[in-house]
Amino acid sequence: MxxxxxxxxxxxxxxxxxxxxxxxxxxxxxxxxxxxxxxxxxxxxxxxxxxxxxxxxxxxxxxxxxxxxxxxxxxxxxxxxxxxxxxxxxxxxxxxxxxxxTFAIEGVSRALLAQLTRHRVGFSYSVQSQRYCRFGSGDKSGGFKYVIPPSVEKNDHAYREYELAMIEIQNLYDELRFLGVPPEDARMILPNAATTNLxxxxxxxxxxxxxxxxxxxxxxxxxxxxxxxxxxxxxxxxxxxxxxxxxxx
Structure with missing residues (x-):
């Protein structure tokens, strides 16, 4: 972050x-x-x-x-x-x-974004779009980035399982895009852990x-x-x- x-x-x-x-x-x-x-x-x-x-x-x-x-x-x-x-x-x-x-906030999870935007009075947001930005392994992004919670990071077994899940999601996103699914629909499988900028x-x-x-x-x-x-x-x-x-x- x-x-x-x-x-x-x-x-x-x-x-x-x-x-x-x-x-x-x-x-x-x-x-x-x-x-x-x-x-x-x-x-x-x-x-x-x-x-x-x-x-x-x-x-x-x-x-x-x-x-x-x-x-x-x-x-x-x-x-x-x-x-x-x-x-x-x-x-x-x-x-x-x-x-x-006015702040640039970078590399935060979509889960955080959902919490943050509950604060509405006195706040204005402009958020990176998962619809218009592409997150395939071969795109400029190099694939989606993600946040690892501290409770997962300090647990070796949980960390390995978490990493495998993120790899699997990336592979499935890439496969959907290869099959002609537009980014606005392929993004549906991206996790709450996926990072965004605003x-x-x-x-x-x-x-x-x-x-x-x-x-x-x-x-x-x-x-x-x-x-x-x-x-x-x-x-x-x-x-x-x-x-x-x-x-x-």
């Missing part, structure tokens, strides 16, 4: 220009003070609900108050961190839907909900629990402030 972050929420160039040219007596700088784009967007969305300022003015007029003052709840960080904690703890997480992340986009609120249900220790199957951890790692790498919210999910 490979998970790569393709894109995530960024401030637009035009908005950056406005921030740099308007003079509101601000002393803040996003990059110098390690304020992420996600934090800037989150603050804008959250404060829009409570502020008389226009959304386009939130950062320039309120950044000093939130990003340059210590948290008033005595739990560490800035007052922006305090605000983010308050929003998550109060359940007003619709404001976090404005942060989105592009997935999800907002932060949806990802936190997904993680709370699929993280290790919550009864999730090993493969999707592993995916949950990789998604968390990818998000936290670009938006470190979110780590605490994954941890409490």
């Amino acid at each position: 490979e998970v790569k972050l393709i894109a995530h929420t960024q401030l637009s160039e035009d908005f950056w220009y406005e921030l740099s040219t308007k003079n509101y007596g601000m002393a803040w700088d996003l990059t110098e003070n390690k304020i992420t784009n996600g934090q800037a967007v989150a603050l804008t969305a959250i404060r829009t609900c409570y502020s008389h300022n226009k959304p386009s003015e939130i950062l320039v007029k309120e950044a000093n108050k939130y990003f340059y003052r210590g948290a008033t709840d005595d739990k560490g960080g800035t007052d922006a961190d305090r605000l983010f904690r308050h929003i998550v703890n109060s359940g007003h997480t619709s404001t976090l839907e404005h942060l989105s992340f 592009v997935m986009t999800a907002n932060l609120r949806a990802l936190l909900d997904f993680y709370s249900k699929r993280r290790k220790g919550r009864g999730a199957q090993a493969e999707i629990a592993d995916l949950a951890e990789k998604l968390r790692e990818a998000v936290v790498a670009v938006e470190p402030w979110t780590d605490a919210f994954f941890e409490q999910a």
